[in-house]
Amino acid sequence: MKPAPFTxxxxxxxxxxxxxxxxxxxxxxxxxxxGQSLIPTMAFRVARPAHLIDINGIAELAGMSVKDGVxxxxxxxxxxxxxxxxxxxxxxxxxxxxxxxIAHHPIRTxxxxxGSIAHADPASEWCCVMAALDGTVVLRSRRGVRRLxxxxxYQGIMxxxxxxxxLLVAAELPLLAEGTRTGFAEFSRRKGDFAIAMALVCYxxxxxxxxxxxxxxxxxxxxxxxxxxxxxxxxxxxxxxxVFAKASEAAAAAIDPxxxxxxTAAYRRSLVRALVERALxxxx
Amino acid sequence: xxxxxxxxxxxxxxxxxxxVEPRRTLVDVIRDDCGLTGTHIGCEHGVxxxxxxxxxxxxxxxxxxxxxxxxxxxxxxVEGLQxxxxxxxxxxxxxKHHALQCGFCTPGFLMLAVGALExxxxxxxxxxxxxxxxxxxxxxxxxxxxxxxxxxxxxxxAQA
Numbered sequence: 075m076k077p078a079p080f081t082x083x084x085x086x087x088x089x090x091x092x093x094x095x096x097x098x099x100x101x102x103x104x105x106x107x108x109g110q111s112l113i114p115t116m117a118f119r120v121a122r123p124a125h126l127i128d129i130n131g132i133a134e135l136a137g138m139s140v141k142d143g144v145x146x147x148x149x150x151x152x153x154x155x156x157x158x159x160x161x162x163x164x165x166x167x168x169x170x171x172x173x174x175x176i177a178h179h180p181i182r183t184x185x186x187x188x189g190s191i192a193h194a195d196p197a198s199e200w201c202c203v204m205a206a207l208d209g210t211v212v213l214r215s216r217r218g219v220r221r222l223x224x225x226x227x228y229q230g231i232m233x234x235x236x237x238x239x240x241l242l243v244a245a246e247l248p249l250l251a252e253g254t255r256t257g258f259a260e261f262s263r264r265k266g267d268f269a270i271a272m273a274l275v276c277y278x279x280x281x282x283x284x285x286x287x288x289x290x291x292x293x294x295x296x297x298x299x300x301x302x303x304x305x306x307x308x309x310x311x312x313x314x315x316x317v318f319a320k321a322s323e324a325a326a327a328a329i330d331p332x333x334x335x336x337x338t339a340a341y342r343r344s345l346v347r348a349l350v351e352r353a354l355x356x357x358x
Numbered sequence: 359x360x361x362x363x364x365x366x367x368x369x370x371x372x373x374x375x376x377x378v379e380p381r382r383t384l385v386d387v388i389r390d391d392c393g394l395t396g397t398h399i400g401c402e403h404g405v406x407x408x409x410x411x412x413x414x415x416x417x418x419x420x421x422x423x424x425x426x427x428x429x430x431x432x433x434x435x436v437e438g439l440q441x442x443x444x445x446x447x448x449x450x451x452x453x454k455h456h457a458l459q460c461g462f463c464t465p466g467f468l469m470l471a472v473g474a475l476e477x478x479x480x481x482x483x484x485x486x487x488x489x490x491x492x493x494x495x496x497x498x499x500x501x502x503x504x505x506x507x508x509x510x511x512x513x514x515x516a517q518a
Contacts, residue, residue, distance in 0.1 A: 081361060109423060109424075113383075113421075118403065126380070179474065180470060183416040264491075265491040
């Protein structure tokens with residue numbers, strides 16, 4: 075249960091970090107941010123990186139800012155930052171609903187939003203948020219800057235478009251329009267465990283009807299994604315139990331569920347139906 | 359690969375200058391190099407919370423950080439809770455409410471709760487249970503731990 079030896083690098087600027095990644099990325103170098111997923115896998119020696127590039131000392135990655143309707147989240151912003159009442163509007167309210175489902179308080183004080191995005195665990199709540207809000211990742215390397223939308227970035231279970239010399243420097247979330255209602259529900263066997271499934275919903279009301287509905291499912295498939303069939307079932311209707319039930323059925327029918335030793339595909343499908351309904355019922 | 363780094367950990371106000379391999383976790387260095395064995399090692403992969411310490415007053419899992427990452431930072435461990443021979447109100451409450459049996463998980467629970475209560479002594483019951491779900495106890499169970507933390511919260515609030 076002790077990590078294997080590695081060479082430790084502690085850059086203090088993004089330029090320095092991407093230079094180190096260009097040099098060591100192809101030689102089994104890894105970025106260390108919060109370390110709440112990487113360090114356990116190193117303790118088990120499932121991961122044995124030869125080089126760790128610790129980005130925690132890079133001041134320019136530590137902050138969050140809002141500009142032109144976009145929330146930009148630096149690579150070292152911890153999960154706990156989203157518990158703050160300071161984040162604006164319906165996006166802030168949504169992030170506060172979601173963050174309390176992420177692991178436990180002492181993990182949230184270290185783990186980072188962008189680390190979760192880059193790790194791309196199917197059960198990641200932030201990956202679900204990125205898919206729901208059509209977020210963008212900003213990838214820096216010595217070769218330049220790439221900006222990819224969530225749907226382009228995620229490729230499968232813990233698989234992304236991130237190249238080995240690239241640093242995910244920020245995630246950008248377009249802010250939800252004022253008046254957007256949001257709801258989030260997830261299921262795990264114990265508090266703080268990895269989610270078996272989760273659902274995130276957003277919609278606005280115009281003349282009593284739901285407009286711009288978004289239904290996003292996480293944890294149930296290889297990566298989080300929107301459910302257009304469920305969104306279609308909501309669009310233009312008044313919120314209510316019958317339409318929520320229809321949308322939940324549509325979401326559950328459209329997924330290709332992961333299976334594991336504890337959870338059959340049928341069970342995950344059933345959870346998705348229940349969670350979409352709960353998220354819709356709780357949306358405010 | 360056996361590169362070692364000189365670092366300084368400020369633990370409970372005392373500077374510890376140690377030279378460590380980067381792969382050493384914070385909890386191993388606190389125990390083995392700094393000699394502070396009050397912080398316990400349970401699962402070593404971030405699940406049990408036994409190794410919880412305060413890093414700049416925030417609770418963290420000391421098995422999920424490398425000691426080199428804490429260079430120059432202020433740490434607090436269970437040894438720092440008592441002041442001038444007087445136990446911390448939370449330690450008193452743990453005794454009074456029988457919140458420990460074997461005591462293995464106790465330092466982790468104490469640091470978790472102290473870190474949270476110093477910031478927010480007004481945590482409601484739901485928030486308190488949510489907080490304490492971070493750590494595992496295999497003998498007492500959780501009811502008495504919750505009672506003790508609730509009692510200490512009231513005490514700390516009264517003192518504030």
